Amino acid sequence: MSFALPVELDDIQGLVRFGYKHHTEASFLLLRVTDRDAARRWLASVPVCTAETVEPPPDTALQIALSGDGMRALGVSDTIVDAFAAEFVTGMANDANRARRLGDVGSNDPSRWQWGTGTRVPHVLVLLYALPGRLAGFRSAIEAQCAAGFEKLDCLTTIDLDGIEPFGFMDGISQPLVDWQRKRAAKDAERKDYSNLSCLGEYLLGYPNEYGGYTDRPLLDPALAGTRLPRAEDAPDRADLGRNGSYLVMRQLRQDVHGFWQFVDRQAGGDAGRRETIASAMVGRRRDGVPLIGPADETIEGGGAPGDLNAFTYRSDRDGLRCPLGAHIRRSNPRNADLPPGAPGFISWAKRTLGFDADALAHDLVASTRFHRLLRRGREYGTGVLPEQALGVPSADADTGLHFICLGANIARQFEFVQNAWAMAVRFDGLPSESDPLLGTREPATDGTPTDGFSMPRADGAADRISGLPQFVTVVGGGYFFLPGIRALRFLASPP
Amino acid sequence: MTPQDHFLVVAPVAAGKEAALRTLLDSMNAEPGMADPRNGVLPFAQFDKLHFARLALLDDALQADLRAHGVEPKRLATCLVFIGDCDGPADEVLADLAERAGPGLVLLFGHCEGFGDASQLLAWMRAHERRSAASFINWAGRTVRQIREESTLQRALAARVPRRPLAAGEAERVRRELAAWVGSEVGGGRLALTPPAPTPLGWQLAKLANLVLVPLVGIVVLPLLIVGAPLFVILLRTREERDPEICPRPIAADLEALQVLEDRDITNQYTALGAVKPGLFRSGLLTVLLALTSFACRQIFHRGFLARVQTIHFAHWFHFADEGRVVFVSNYDGSHQGYMDDFINKVGWGLNLLFSNGVGWPRTRWLVHGGSRIEQKFKYYQRRHQLPTQVWYKAYPGLALVELNRNQRIREGLEQATMSDAQALAWLRLL
Numbered sequence: 001m002s003f004a005l006p007v008e009l010d011d012i013q014g015l016v017r018f019g020y021k022h023h024t025e026a027s028f029l030l031l032r033v034t035d036r037d038a039a040r041r042w043l044a045s046v047p048v049c050t051a052e053t054v055e056p057p058p059d060t061a062l063q064i065a066l067s068g069d070g071m072r073a074l075g076v077s078d079t080i081v082d083a084f085a086a087e088f089v090t091g092m093a094n095d096a097n098r099a100r101r102l103g104d105v106g107s108n109d110p111s112r113w114q115w116g117t118g119t120r121v122p123h124v125l126v127l128l129y130a131l132p133g134r135l136a137g138f139r140s141a142i143e144a145q146c147a148a149g150f151e152k153l154d155c156l157t158t159i160d161l162d163g164i165e166p167f168g169f170m171d172g173i174s175q176p177l178v179d180w181q182r183k184r185a186a187k188d189a190e191r192k193d194y195s196n197l198s199c200l201g202e203y204l205l206g207y208p209n210e211y212g213g214y215t216d217r218p219l220l221d222p223a224l225a226g227t228r229l230p231r232a233e234d235a236p237d238r239a240d241l242g243r244n245g246s247y248l249v250m251r252q253l254r255q256d257v258h259g260f261w262q263f264v265d266r267q268a269g270g271d272a273g274r275r276e277t278i279a280s281a282m283v284g285r286r287r288d289g290v291p292l293i294g295p296a297d298e299t300i301e302g303g304g305a306p307g308d309l310n311a312f313t314y315r316s317d318r319d320g321l322r323c324p325l326g327a328h329i330r331r332s333n334p335r336n337a338d339l340p341p342g343a344p345g346f347i348s349w350a351k352r353t354l355g356f357d358a359d360a361l362a363h364d365l366v367a368s369t370r371f372h373r374l375l376r377r378g379r380e381y382g383t384g385v386l387p388e389q390a391l392g393v394p395s396a397d398a399d400t401g402l403h404f405i406c407l408g409a410n411i412a413r414q415f416e417f418v419q420n421a422w423a424m425a426v427r428f429d430g431l432p433s434e435s436d437p438l439l440g441t442r443e444p445a446t447d448g449t450p451t452d453g454f455s456m457p458r459a460d461g462a463a464d465r466i467s468g469l470p471q472f473v474t475v476v477g478g479g480y481f482f483l484p485g486i487r488a489l490r491f492l493a494s495p496p
Numbered sequence: 497m498t499p500q501d502h503f504l505v506v507a508p509v510a511a512g513k514e515a516a517l518r519t520l521l522d523s524m525n526a527e528p529g530m531a532d533p534r535n536g537v538l539p540f541a542q543f544d545k546l547h548f549a550r551l552a553l554l555d556d557a558l559q560a561d562l563r564a565h566g567v568e569p570k571r572l573a574t575c576l577v578f579i580g581d582c583d584g585p586a587d588e589v590l591a592d593l594a595e596r597a598g599p600g601l602v603l604l605f606g607h608c609e610g611f612g613d614a615s616q617l618l619a620w621m622r623a624h625e626r627r628s629a630a631s632f633i634n635w636a637g638r639t640v641r642q643i644r645e646e647s648t649l650q651r652a653l654a655a656r657v658p659r660r661p662l663a664a665g666e667a668e669r670v671r672r673e674l675a676a677w678v679g680s681e682v683g684g685g686r687l688a689l690t691p692p693a694p695t696p697l698g699w700q701l702a703k704l705a706n707l708v709l710v711p712l713v714g715i716v717v718l719p720l721l722i723v724g725a726p727l728f729v730i731l732l733r734t735r736e737e738r739d740p741e742i743c744p745r746p747i748a749a750d751l752e753a754l755q756v757l758e759d760r761d762i763t764n765q766y767t768a769l770g771a772v773k774p775g776l777f778r779s780g781l782l783t784v785l786l787a788l789t790s791f792a793c794r795q796i797f798h799r800g801f802l803a804r805v806q807t808i809h810f811a812h813w814f815h816f817a818d819e820g821r822v823v824f825v826s827n828y829d830g831s832h833q834g835y836m837d838d839f840i841n842k843v844g845w846g847l848n849l850l851f852s853n854g855v856g857w858p859r860t861r862w863l864v865h866g867g868s869r870i871e872q873k874f875k876y877y878q879r880r881h882q883l884p885t886q887v888w889y890k891a892y893p894g895l896a897l898v899e900l901n902r903n904q905r906i907r908e909g910l911e912q913a914t915m916s917d918a919q920a921l922a923w924l925r926l927l
Binding site for chain 1: 657658659660661662748751752759761797800801803804806833834837838841842866870871872893896898899925927
């Protein structure tokens with residue numbers, strides 16, 4: 001039997017609920033444990049901002065995430081570590097099989113990464129956020145505190161581009177609306193409409209997910225945890241180390257802004273309007289964030305007001321005439337329901353369920369978006385380059401990109417699925433051999449077929465196809481972390 | 497059309513020969529699990545009627561799960577299985593294999609119990625052949641040759657089609673020009689489009705007989721079903737409440753052994769093995785449901801979809817009733833995670849119907865609810881029951897079903913005499 005406990009905002013790290021957008025300054029410390037006792041002492045007491053609302057917002061916020069290696073370095077037993085998700089235990093970069101799935105091959109190969117493999121796997125990820133002008137002092141204070149227990153592998157700096165990612169497009173528009181109030185009953189039921197409201201258990205362990213079930217996580221003998229950990233809702237006789245925690249996926253994505261705009265410019269024959277058209281088609285939105293699908297005026301549960309940049313699905317553009325099927329935002333979030341739309345009534349439902357509705361079937365290659373949502377918390381880094389500047393000669397310090405961060409309760413079903421089955425998939429939604437126009441590696445298929453194309457379907461003829469896309473985004477670091485609940489963090493800092 | 501067929505040769509591995517057999521199987525691969533099409537043991541590429549083939553070893557590790565039902569499992573020898581999907585009668589393909597790859601097959605089956613004389617190879621394989629209880633063929637009649645020819649055709653047309661806005665009425669003219677060009681390419685021997693072979697009469701009659709007989713049997717036993725329904729419900733529900741779930745997390749090393757074989761082509765393989773729940777009720781129910789599945793696949797689901805799933809090339813259920821085991825094999829497009837999510841989200845009910853008769857399946861309600869929808873348990877269960885496919889061959893690497901089906905529509909459209917402008921436009925947009 002399960003019993004629904006109230007959501008304890010004071011036991012959840014703030015990043016799950018907030019993007020810290022007022023905290024425009026951020027740095028991410030990648031640490032390795034050098035002195036276990038000192039490291040534990042620091043982790044046991046360091047103030048961590050919670051998901052409670054604080055007015056006015058604090059000057060600074062600190063968040064802590066641990067890798068599997070990090071837990072072991074802190075002395076957490078293998079039994080406990082191994083009870084986390086298999087993806088987390090193995091890590092992002094330590095498995096050639098995972099690399100094939102994620103597209104971490106060729107120039108994305110982890111052996112070329114700046115951090116994230118071997119002895120450059122961070123044990124602890126410290127995320128520092130600060131209001132303008134407050135980061136430098138905060139960061140040096142934290143670094144001083146960490147010096148006793150940790151070696152600093154790197155400090156990833158960020159830049160505030162005011163909601164614009166380095167290619168020049170407004171970013172972070174689409175986010176699931178997390179059901180913090182647990183309004184939606186925890187049960188397994190088919191959903192006929194796309195909804196942006198998403199179960200808490202999709203992002204936090206210990207709560208029911210979209211299937212109405214609980215994602216696997218370490219449930220401990222209460223004798224081991226005493227009163228230090230909450231009990232599991234679905235197993236009240238067990239202490240729940242996962243509860244209020246989330247997996248944090250981090251990828252450092254270097255963006256070739258010059259390469260992107262110069263390629264698009266060549267395709268456009270130097271025509272500025274055409275350049276914007278092609279670039280927008282690849283993204284699926286204009287630079288100002290307006291979706292290509294047109295006026296966003298659908299009513300979507302949890303999807304904002306009609307007119308909002310997020311209030312749309314692709315139902316009215318099934319062939320990708322307005323927004324190409326392979327556009328980046330369409331691949332990352334196809335916005336569909338569990339069953340293709342059709343007439344009301346049992347007969348229509350049964351036909352669609354059994355595959356007898358040819359029209360529905362033709363648009364059923366991608367379904368059930370709700371199981372594959374990501375809560376994105378990324379930050380840009382490097383120097384911002386305007387698209388107009390990008391057409392000129394690249395400057396020497398052109399290293400810019402995105403520290404992609406996303407949260408989820410199931411790495412395999414959320415981040416890895418979106419990356420593998422949608423973004424990198426060369427047959428996404430029936431497309432001819434092509435992967436994500438922004439993220440694709442352009443590695444040829446097994447039979448040598450190129451994957452460096454991009455199709456823009458049109459109503460009055462065969463699709464316009466661009467080919468020879470170079471790689472615009474290169475993975476240069478990454479890792480899987482666990483962003484524990486506050487009690488779980490203190491427990492991991494002094495394991496039994 | 498040429499109907500597709502399958503073969504499965506299964507034989508126990510002789511004592512002490514398993515390690516050598518595994519080494520031999522690995523030697524056939526170009527990379528883990530992926531057969532070298534020209535390997536010296538079984539050069540698959542020479543057999544142009546073969547769509548897919550696999551060699552795998554079935555062990556009896558999970559037989560121990562039967563103890564949860566209070567049954568002491570029999571020890572079963574590890575078996576070698578050789579499974580293939582082919583154009584035309586499997587028997588002819590087996591004979592062809594025996595003739596042209598005889599030494600390799602003798603080497604392989606020489607590791608099995610009771611394999612004697614090389615001259616008896618074909619007879620021995622036939623004696624060890626088993627038929628599936630149900631088989632899904634994505635598109636009945638689509639041959640390897642057709643797939644390859646249509647892929648070449650599509651590439652040629654995609655490179656040639658004008659990619660610009662067309663004026664009203666222009667689409668049909670463009671289509672006819674392309675058709676005329678293809679005609680001249682075919683005439684000049686630069687493109688091949690082999691016309692389909694006549695459908696064998698025997699096959700048509702057998703299909704027709706199946707179409708009539710299965711419903712007829714249904715009608716005859718209907719009164720029994722109605723009378724027996726209450727009893728059936730009681731028997732089913734008590735079992736569903738009581739049957740043990742056995743869904744532990746798979747061992748990391750076992751998972752690794754499966755994953756190392758995956759995602760090396762757009763298509764992946766799946767081989768799974770499990771014991772049927774003991775007792776007449778479950779084995780009887782499974783037999784009936786497999787027969788109905790077989791009927792549905794033969795009569796309905798052979799035009800690109802198995803209910804909502806459109807990513808399976810071929811799938812087979814083998815019911816070894818004497819051992820109380822089922823082997824399920826499939827060839828699917830995309831990654832394992834995507835395949836399983838597709839299964840749960842699109843046809844979870846169908847999985848439950850069949851597989852809930854297997855030992856340890858996550859708890860179902862009314863045969864279709866729950867079960868595979870209990871995501872975490874289902875995902876553990878299916879991975880734990882999966883076996884590494886030691887050697888796997890696909891005749892058309894890099895090609896996925898979405899394009900096989902599209903290429904077919906391209907060819908069909910090409911062969912049509914006239915089209916309306918809207919039809920011609922829709923056809924051009926396939927390119």
